[in-house]
Amino acid sequence: MRKLIAGVVLGFSLTASAFGAGDPEAGKASAAVCAGCHGQNGAAPVMPVYPKLSGLGETYLHNQLGLIQSGARKIPEMTGILTGKSDQDLQDMAAYFDQQAMPIGKADxxxxxxxxxxxxxxxxxxxxxxxxxxxxxxxxxxxxxxxxxxxxxxxxxxxxxxxxxxxxxxxxxxxxxxxxxxxxxxxxxxxxxxxxxxxxxx
Known part of the structure; x- marks a missing residue:
């Protein structure tokens, strides 16, 4: 189990896109459409089963946006949202959301x-x-x-x-x-x- 985790972490970190490659200002305009579900700055989703996008990490967000755009990760609510966006657009969106503050909830x-x-x-x-x-x-x-x-x-x-x-x-x-x-x-x-x-x- 530990060997599996170590191997995947090493392999993934070697192949992941360089973090910090996006332009948050450029991503802000592209990310505006996301507010309808994920709230202002991606920090206040309209439903608790939708994720907060703020502060998640640029590398993670960029990877997930790419998977969703390609259809490898299927999210019906996201259908068509990322159509026509370049990889740089996705990187910029990821950079924008990563710079937003993640509000902390209250645990039971x-x-x-x-x-x-x-x-x-x-x-x-x-x-x-x-x-x-x-x-x-x-x-x-x-x-x-x-x-x-x-x-x-x-x-x-x-x-x-x-x-x-x-x-x-x-x-x-x-x-x-x-x-x-x-x-x-x-x-x-x-x-x-x-x-x-x-x-x-x-």
């Missing part, structure tokens, strides 16, 4: 301790690696490797994505092998707990 106190244990220490009994290993102890992510910020993300969105990884519904991109393996070992209760924890993680 009843789930925090279980979520904290999973996030920081994983579950040795079931072979679940600690989330902090890739996404950092404070949830700020790992920009060079393309691992997104989790701190402040809506719990409902994180839960939805972990379930999608577990069911094999989200399998595109260089990081999917890691996430599908981890999610396959998580129970529904564990997914709910760790998703709640990261929503209020500082």
């Amino acid at each position: 106190a009843a789930l925090v301790e279980r979520g904290r244990q999973l996030y920081r220490g994983g579950n040795l009994a079931s072979g679940v690696a600690a989330c902090a290993g890739c996404h950092s102890p404070n949830g700020s992510g790992n920009e060079p490797a393309g691992f997104p910020r989790l701190s402040g993300q809506h719990a409902e969105y994180v839960e939805k994505q972990l379930l999608a990884y577990r069911e094999g519904e989200r399998s595109s991109g260089g990081q999917s092998a890691i996430m599908m393996d981890i999610a396959s070992r998580l129970t529904g209760a564990e997914i709910k707990a760790v998703a709640n924890y990261v929503s209020g993680l500082h």
Whole structure:
């Protein structure tokens, strides 16, 4: 498990687009259309199952936009939104959103301790690696490797994505092998707990 993660991280970071290659000012105009679902600056989605885009990391955002545009990652609500945009447009949009502040949510106190244990220490009994290993102890992510910020993300969105990884519904991109393996070992209760924890993680 640890060898798999290390190998994918190394391989992905060597092939990922150079971070910091986008122009936030150029991306601002292209990103305006996103406000209808993701809110002003990508920080206040109209529904909690939609992700906050602000501060996620330019490398991660650029990769995901590319996957969505190509159809490799299927999101019905995004159909046609990225049509006609160049790779540089996507890079600029990613740079713009990455510079926006991610508001932190408030976690459910009843789930925090279980979520904290999973996030920081994983579950040795079931072979679940600690989330902090890739996404950092404070949830700020790992920009060079393309691992997104989790701190402040809506719990409902994180839960939805972990379930999608577990069911094999989200399998595109260089990081999917890691996430599908981890999610396959998580129970529904564990997914709910760790998703709640990261929503209020500082």
